[in-house]
Amino acid sequence: MNFVSEKVLSPIFRWAGSKKKLLIEMLETFDTKNIYIEPFLGSGVVMSNVLKYKNFDTIYVNDFNSDIIIFYKEVQENGAQLKNRLKEIIEYYSNLNMEEKTEFFYLQRERYNTFNDKNIESACIFWFLMQAGFNGVYRVNSRGEFNVPFGKREKIYFNESNFDEIQRLIENVQFYNQDYIEFLNNFSDEDLNKSFIYLDPPYLPVSASMKNMTMYTKNAFDHKALTAECGKLLKRTDVSIALSIADSELSREIYQTDFFYNNDLAEIIRNVNPQKVLKVKEQLYTSYNL
Template identity: 30%
Template sequence: MKSNPLVRPFLKWAGGKRQLLPEIRKYVPKLTSKQTYYEPFIGGGALLFELQHPKAVINDSNRELINCYKVIRDSLDELIEELSKDKYTNSEMYYYGMRDLDRSTKEYENLSEVEKAARIIYLNKTCYNGLFRVNSQGQFNVPFGRYKNPNILDNAVLRAVNKYLKRDTIELLTQDFAKAVQSAKRGDFIYFDPPYDPVSETASFTGYDVNGFNRDEQKRLKEEFDALHKRGCKVMLSNSCTDFIRDLYNDYQYTIIKVRATRSINSNALKRGRVDEVLVLNYEIPAQ
């Protein structure tokens, strides 16, 4: 089936893979329609939408994010109607009023699922540098972006993503990453794109999860990587090129490939630019 170029990320995402896709595609194994694609840390979904595989299990622990995917799949017309309202203006005052809704539990809980999804899309398109970031209380805390004319409602992309997600062979989950891959079987392909191991004590490209993702979680992810390998699954992982990650996956049966990524989204301007990342594979590199 020919892929639809309009099926692409509907959110800007810190740590997103759009600019690395040509490199990642080189290492994606060939999949049949019977095999399932798993992405347990979906984020913006760049590789999912690039591949448009007919069978997929999509997961993220970020409930607000998965709610956006579900609303686009199940309630697209209502979402478009909501985002079309005049109130979604690119103004600093309205932005901070919308951002601060999650400071009031009662006010936030009174929002419908469609309104919650519209809020996240609006904030994402108008916030500074496209960061999805929450503080220790789980509150969105990115400042206003001051863009001249952000495209808050991208009708064509939302409709294309809706058409792809509506397939009954696409499953959306909000679980721990290990639970999300429990059904994976021999030959299935799993792409792990977790919050990255920080390259310094203060650096973090993907700090969107209120619970964080520390090195104990990285070790638990490595255990899941090993378990999937033993099960006969094909597994690819992205992460930062730190000594910790390279040592963690320094196993004779895995291949570590260093790639250069351009990071244009980070709260610290000094941490944007060219950075080293790694891809870890448990299978032979596909022939080009």
């Protein structure tokens, strides 16, 4: 398939650092198996395009972040109602001046952090906060409260055809909200033999100042534990694994192991699409030879 000329699906909600830019070429490196497993879903942009362009029979995805999983489950179960509510909030927002927009954003943020029930309304506000918040960043404080400041955006957009297509594609996807190790424990060795796992773990701190930043979740992510988990699965089963991570001395130290091939994603992209220039240095560690 010529992916380059096809249309890439966008993330269903705004998300800083989504894999959209590398996606099409990266999909070509994914191993062919029956089951697709994605333990770190994020915006879900990889899953959506896997559903559109690849032919897995069954798809299991997971994220530790319950806001993401609740949002997707609402799209799956109450997509039409959620869509109407999103349109209402966009319409309301577009008629406010900047001062009112600011006030509205912080009011919704406060409301969001006190929701007891997670439902269509909380899914809608999650989408709005990501859309109107600073740079599509998701960040919570030590109490687990969403604390991203207002992004001062004049307009927020809703890509309806993208939403509709994703809603249709995810009809049979199984969503989980667990820690990735617990999530992977749901699969028997027999299932894993037929599975391809794509891993896009949280960023590794590249500098001392970043080490203090809490990204995504309340606690720092243990990358060494993830490598160990991959090693265990690969020793025990015939599972295929691909893991993408920004290249750095630290990431090489952790992920360069005897069970992973180390591939330069920029190199892969140049081979598929010579016109495309990639600014970031991203590595793809695969358990199989590309």
